[in-house]
Amino acid sequence: MREQLAECLKDSLKKKDTRRTSTVRLIQAAIKDRDIANRGAGKDPVDDDGIRQILAKMIKQREESARIYEENGRPELAAHEREEITVINGFLPAQLSEDKVRSLCADVVRDTGAQGVRDMGKCMNALKERYPGQMDFAKASGVVKDLLK
Known part of the structure; x- marks a missing residue:
């Protein structure tokens, strides 16, 4: 998955897709943070399953933020969060029914x-x-x- 994220970042930079670029960078930063925490605890770097868990957590955070923005009359910020959710979902397997x-x-x-x-x-x-x-x-x-x- 790390390679997939790196390729996506290169592609989004070439296409000048700022939303996708910033979201992929956020994902990579979250993975790096977890890797650093694992290193401190004497664990291995995050594997693909761990990355999927990080992505799922990021989606939950953004859903909550979007809901709060909607409740407080900030639809433009809610839309921003939903766009990030769309990008993150692209890296996850399809959700089960x-x-x-x-x-x-x-x-x-x-x-x-x-x-x-x-x-x-x-x-x-x-x-x-x-x-x-x-x-x-x-x-x-x-x-x-x-x-x-």
Whole structure:
């Protein structure tokens, strides 16, 4: 994914696409920050799954910012955030449908042998490991919770 980001940056610089250029640079900075934090903790640099998690987090942050801007009458800033979301989404695999998420959550609950809500963390960790960047884990959390009741 790092190579894909580098190629995208080169391409956006050639095309003078300032929005895409700035967004890709933000992504690369977030990855570098995580790499530095991992180095300090004695861990390996971020792999592709870690990058997908970073991208998913960036999207969530921008969705929240856009919502706040909308509520406070700043539609131009909300539009800016949504444009960044579009660019970031281009690097993530397609999101799974709601029905597919329900099915995968049920599989994970069965596979982990979860018995109740206290096993929710085990189920969520398994989902994050198996499907990084492919689903909204906040929504998946609600599905898992319903299955474990």
